[in-house]
Amino acid sequence: MNETQHLDGPDLRRGVARDQLTEGQPLLGHVDGEAVILVRCGTRVDAVSATCTHYAGPLAEGVVDGERVYCPWHHACFSLRSGMVLGAPGLNPLRCYTVEERDGRVFVTVPRTPPRPAPPPRNPASVLIVGAGAAGEAAATELRRAGHAGSITLLAAEPDTPVDRPNLSKDYLAGKTPPEWLPLRGAEYWQEQDIRLLPGARATALDTAARRVMCSDGRQFEYAALLLATGAQPIRLLIPGADASHVHVLRSLADTQAILTAIERGARRVVVIGASFIGLEVAAALRARAIEVRVVAPETRPLQRVFGARLADYLRGVHEALGTVFHLGRKPAAIHAHAVELDDGALLPADLVVMGVGVRPDVALAEQAGLRIDNGIVVDRYLATSVADVWAAGDVANWPDARGGQRQRIEHWALAQAQGKAAARNLLGFVEPFLEVPFFWSQHGDLTLSYVGHATHWDAQEEEGDPASGNYLCRYLLDGSVRAVVSIGRDRDSLRAQIAMRHAVSAS
Structure with missing residues (x-):
């Protein structure tokens, strides 16, 4: 995930002529062995590290908007003034440098020490976050960056630390990235930030009157402020054989590992049920491993409802060129030990089956506690739920679209991160409506x-x-x-x- 960037451009310690700087256009250079961009905005010139903290994207090729610089790869956004992360999926701030101007030249000197955050408007004694996916991790991180001094507890239902979920169906499944790329944070991060991460802590009950969450292992956690980031759960079709041991979904690291284990044990014929983003990414990743892949879906064009006919047809062609065989306009009727039976009676050989037919928001905890539910947990423009001091973010949140007022629930990784950050700031009293524009990327070969x-x-x-x-x-x-x-x-x-x-x- 982190790649060494070539040190192109001038040595900025030696300076560049100010008239070399074009308004709002990053100039790539380097300082003491690190790639740095220099950006002029009006009379001000800023210098920050040139490498995005998500996938090491080249910020010099990005776009500057006021004091913001955006990464061209996955749209992470950073402040040119402070280096702080302003938009997902950036993980860490950029390094900022002191800039001096002398005799018409601009010099970049020493790194600047980030200022300590001021106390937030509200500082609840304890914040409890249920869910350690994109939204939960982003919220916990933002709480500390925004100056929260109280305790932070992150309940992770899964046994693994928060991982880079988009990679699970892309390069990691294809065998192109090592497992050490998957954790969003190293184990030491949580200790350094004084965040209590509890893997395997599955929340099963919520008492909003007592401000308490109960877990399946009997542990109980009280809170002053609560964020529900419970995400979504993959759907399994209600057909014969759907619960067989060789039938998988893909949502967690454990799901991906189970698929890889089956391949290691000899599975060579895979049927993917569903031409969703996950289904097609799985198909492409497994073709990279030379696995025989067939995709079954009821629509006549994959993802036409998202992209329209022309791009859907092109996408199908891309997958067919990779060697994937489509069975469109068909539904699975049953899954047998070595085959998937279609609704027209055809049998597709299958050592392994992957279902990619969508997800459902995980609202069980919120519903049991009496929160308002409607295609997810209903929240307002500040991501607050119908119960005081409880917020929701990520795949489980149903929020009002600022552009048209329509309610929506969107299952995008970067959007979940953005909502986690926004919910954290609002529970600290900043009162900032959620206005981010959704973004996602999808990889197919x-x-x-x-x-x-x-x-x-x-x-x-x-x-x-x-x-x-x-x-x-x-x-x-x-x-x-x-x-x-x-x-x-x-x-x-x-x-x-x-x-x-x-x-x-x-x-x-």
């Missing part, structure tokens, strides 16, 4: 799709380029307004679209 916004339906499309050329962008419009943009090989344009949507939301 060598093809990466970037998608910003959210469009469940549209009445017009504006296309630029050809998907097969590797240079393509499509805007999805409703009533003349751009609701979403998908792109291939257009990282900066994708960023600009997200920034434009963000400005539009902030101005509304």
Whole structure:
């Protein structure tokens, strides 16, 4: 995940002429062996490390918007003033440097020590976070960065520390990345931040009157403020054989490991049920391992409801070129020991079956406690639930879209991180409405799709380029307004679209 970046450009300790700096355009250089970007915004010049703290993306190729710099790969956002993470999926702040100007030249000198955060407006004695996925980890991290001085407890239902979940169905499953890339944080991080992470602590009951959460192992935890980040659970179709030992879903590290174990033990014929993002990413990853893959789905084009016909057809072609065989317009009727039976009676040989047919929000805890539920936990624009001092974030949260007022629940990794951060700040009293524009990326062999916004339906499309050329962008419009943009090989344009949507939301 962390790659050494070549030290291109000038040695910024020796300085560069100020007139070499173009307004809002990063200049890549280096200081003491570290890649650094220098950015002029008006009369001010800032210097920060040039490598994104998510996947080591090149910030010099990103987009500057005011005091923000965005990574072109996965849209992480950082402050040029302080280096702080302003937007997911950035994990850690950037290093900031002191900048001096003398005789028309700009010099980058020593790293700046980050200022200590001021006490937040509200400082609850204890914060309890249920769920240690993207939203839970981001919330715990933001609490400390925002100056929270009380206790923080993170209940992780899964036995593993928070992991980089998107990688599970992409490069890790394909065998292209090592397991040490998966943890979001090292074990020492939690101790350094004084955050109590409790793996294997599955919350089973919530008493909001007593402000207490009970776990399956009998432990109880009290709280002054509570964040529910329980995520979602993968769906298993109710068909004969769905609970067989060779039938898997993919949501957790344990799920991925179970699939890899089956392959290590000789599974060579896989049927993927569902042409969802997870289903197709699994198909591509397993083809990278030379596994025979068949995909069964009821639709006639994979992901047409998300992308429209043209891109859906191209995506199918990409997978077929990888060697995947599609059985579209078909549903599984039963799963046998060595085959999947379709609704037309056909039998597909299968040593291993992976279901990628969607997820359901994990609302059991919230529902039992009497919180308002409607396709997830209902929250307001500050991510507060219907019960005082309880917030919700991530895949389980149903929140009002700032652009149109419609309620929505979106299952994107970076969005869950953004919501975790926002919920943490709001429970500390900052009172900041959640206005982030959704973003996700999806990987299919060598093809990466970037998608910003959210469009469940549209009445017009504006296309630029050809998907097969590797240079393509499509805007999805409703009533003349751009609701979403998908792109291939257009990282900066994708960023600009997200920034434009963000400005539009902030101005509304």
